[in-house]
Amino acid sequence: MLFFSKKYGQTILAFILVLALFLVGLDSFFFLREQNKHALEQEEKAHHDLKLIGAFVVEPMLQQEFSTVEQFLLQWGRNTPDVAALHAFFPQGQTLAEFKRDLPAEEVLLVSTPIYFEGQHLLTLEIVKDLAPSAAPLQRFKRDLLLFSLTVTFFIGTVLWFLLRSMAIRPLEREITRRELVEEELHQAHDLLEDRVKERTRELTRVVEDLHREVGERNRAEHELAAEKERLMVTLRSIGEGVICTDIEGRVTLLNKAAERLTGWEQHDAMGNPLEEVFRLIDGETRAPLETPVAKVLRTGQITMLSGHVLLTVKSGGERDVADSAAPIRNEQSEMVGAVLVFRDETEKNRLTAEMLKVKKLESVGVLAGGIAHDFNNILAAILGNIDLALSQIICDEKTSSLLKAAKKASLRAKKLTGQLLTFAKGGEPVKQLAAIGEVIRDSAEFVLRGSNVRGNFQLADDLWPVSMDSGQISQVVQNIIINAAQAMLDGGVVDISCRNVHQDKHGKDSGNYVCIVIRDSGVGIPANLLDNIFDPYFTTKKEGHGLGLAVTHSIVAKHGGRIMVESEVGEGTTFTIHLPAFPGAKLAEEPAVIRRKKAAGRQARILVMDDDEMIRDITRDVLDHLGYKVVLAADGQEALRLYREHLEAGTPIDLTIMDLTIPGGMGGKETIRELLDFDPQAKVIVASGYSNDPVMANYKKYGFAAMLSKPFDTMELSAEIDRILAG
Numbered sequence: 182m183l184f185f186s187k188k189y190g191q192t193i194l195a196f197i198l199v200l201a202l203f204l205v206g207l208d209s210f211f212f213l214r215e216q217n218k219h220a221l222e223q224e225e226k227a228h229h230d231l232k233l234i235g236a237f238v239v240e241p242m243l244q245q246e247f248s249t250v251e252q253f254l255l256q257w258g259r260n261t262p263d264v265a266a267l268h269a270f271f272p273q274g275q276t277l278a279e280f281k282r283d284l285p286a287e288e289v290l291l292v293s294t295p296i297y298f299e300g301q302h303l304l305t306l307e308i309v310k311d312l313a314p315s316a317a318p319l320q321r322f323k324r325d326l327l328l329f330s331l332t333v334t335f336f337i338g339t340v341l342w343f344l345l346r347s348m349a350i351r352p353l354e355r356e357i358t359r360r361e362l363v364e365e366e367l368h369q370a371h372d373l374l375e376d377r378v379k380e381r382t383r384e385l386t387r388v389v390e391d392l393h394r395e396v397g398e399r400n401r402a403e404h405e406l407a408a409e410k411e412r413l414m415v416t417l418r419s420i421g422e423g424v425i426c427t428d429i430e431g432r433v434t435l436l437n438k439a440a441e442r443l444t445g446w447e448q449h450d451a452m453g454n455p456l457e458e459v460f461r462l463i464d465g466e467t468r469a470p471l472e473t474p475v476a477k478v479l480r481t482g483q484i485t486m487l488s489g490h491v492l493l494t495v496k497s498g499g500e501r502d503v504a505d506s507a508a509p510i511r512n513e514q515s516e517m518v519g520a521v522l523v524f525r526d527e528t529e530k531n532r533l534t535a536e537m538l539k540v541k542k543l544e545s546v547g548v549l550a551g552g553i554a555h556d557f558n559n560i561l562a563a564i565l566g567n568i569d570l571a572l573s574q575i576i577c578d579e580k581t582s583s584l585l586k587a588a589k590k591a592s593l594r595a596k597k598l599t600g601q602l603l604t605f606a607k608g609g610e611p612v613k614q615l616a617a618i619g620e621v622i623r624d625s626a627e628f629v630l631r632g633s634n635v636r637g638n639f640q641l642a643d644d645l646w647p648v649s650m651d652s653g654q655i656s657q658v659v660q661n662i663i664i665n666a667a668q669a670m671l672d673g674g675v676v677d678i679s680c681r682n683v684h685q686d687k688h689g690k691d692s693g694n695y696v697c698i699v700i701r702d703s704g705v706g707i708p709a710n711l712l713d714n715i716f717d718p719y720f721t722t723k724k725e726g727h728g729l730g731l732a733v734t735h736s737i738v739a740k741h742g743g744r745i746m747v748e749s750e751v752g753e754g755t756t757f758t759i760h761l762p763a764f765p766g767a768k769l770a771e772e773p774a775v776i777r778r779k780k781a782a783g784r785q786a787r788i789l790v791m792d793d794d795e796m797i798r799d800i801t802r803d804v805l806d807h808l809g810y811k812v813v814l815a816a817d818g819q820e821a822l823r824l825y826r827e828h829l830e831a832g833t834p835i836d837l838t839i840m841d842l843t844i845p846g847g848m849g850g851k852e853t854i855r856e857l858l859d860f861d862p863q864a865k866v867i868v869a870s871g872y873s874n875d876p877v878m879a880n881y882k883k884y885g886f887a888a889m890l891s892k893p894f895d896t897m898e899l900s901a902e903i904d905r906i907l908a909g
Contacts, residue, residue: 429518704754
């Protein structure tokens, strides 16, 4: 009977389970159909109720009696038990009435109906019905179906159980007898096999014990060796220096990771090779091959260190500056069995040292250039002032006038040169003024190309827009690029230089009006892998170059709010494209040929001139006197403040002050204007300096100055600024 239960019990249970699942599915089908029918009925009833409500509210809605409609809807909602919520709202979405009942609405129905009258949309009614009160018949139907299914399942299962039981008894008895015989035979075979296994097990145990002893001893030895080797390898991998070991014959036996990286050799490739093939040294000055320290160690048995500028030739062909030392490897009997070489990469350290020296040299040159430019500007200021005074007094002598004008033009060119010296020395913000860029481009390019075998092909548009720029710095940009172009064309050639107006409609910071400068040469070109680095400081492909030209160029363009791009192809040439912000329609100041003496009313203003250079004070006094002004002179800030107060107290106030920005050993313009504005906030002050790139000059208004003049300035510039400030 037990066998019967095991054999057929699962089958019967499976059948009953399938039958039960079938009946449950059938019940679900009938129940869902009934439930859908019930839901449709409830939805139709809800639509009917809403339409009925709509019929009642049409008239008050047309008469705009909204409060009556609202009261009616709320009363209807409260009087209807199965209404969980009611919402009435206008076509525009505003709520007219809203009712909610505090019900645990587990099963609800949402119905929405628009109310129209003669095609006019008056109102939308939305109702949430609680289906629980009307679901009682459904629950009874569901319970009856479930009870029926359980009864049918139990009845069929019972009948099937008794039927199968009566049909399987005889075959079951025969099966039981046969199984008992088979089990007896299996027991006998099992006992015999177990005896044989025990005997063989005893033999194998003895063999295994012997093997275990041998394996244990061997494992201990290998473990100790592996641990020692691992400690050595971890140490070698952790060392930042390269380590190479050789045998007594100088053949490589080990390289650590650092040595692989520095030499370019993998350990498996280097093993067994002579050290001279893996670690090749040359003299950094003479380029002659050098003996490795290991060779000397193997020859003398002494620790050896390299000295001087030594280069390691990498397998891939490059070179590294290295510093190294070698020592002998000895066994327990103090016999030398090999050598170990330890070395490190000194390339970056040496490069940084060289760059530091280069920077210090450039700083020294910069300081010298700045001092020379400042003093030279003061001298030029005196020269230009005297030339302007001479020109203003010449009436008919055209030859003398032309000579003086030529001298003035040469002095102005010298002024540009000092501006470039100051840019190199100080960097700093550009002193911008609206100017025509075409002449700056042409003059700068012709100046660089004069006397060379390279000529310029100019294509400059006639209607170029004015640019707000520091003419000296933009000239330096053009000259730096032209110099590179000329150096790239050793056999001579043509540099194409074009300039045109462009308007960009791109969204973002790049939109607007620009003047586009394109400089194209037909030189050797720049490799693609170097293009991203050409604007980096100290990056250069020329042995004699210092790597500052294009870095300064990029900085100047950026400070002008522009951008610079480069395209190049090896063997084809290089093209630089510069975009500078332009100002269409802006008018440039017209310069009169000669400033004549004017003594009109309003020209009797009193001007205080503060400068530490006596020559500058004197020529400025002469020019201002010629222009009709009263002049007071001061050598430094303290004297200027004293004189300003004295005239203010005496009733003869100073109308305008011209201050030198830098007074060595005294109070300069930056310090003086702070104290001056403290006791006379209405003071009008012009700042003047030979350091035109000083941040104060670029942002003079931030410090309280009304205007600025870059030394050397001519009479025309001075007169124009004074007129503008006094008129304001």
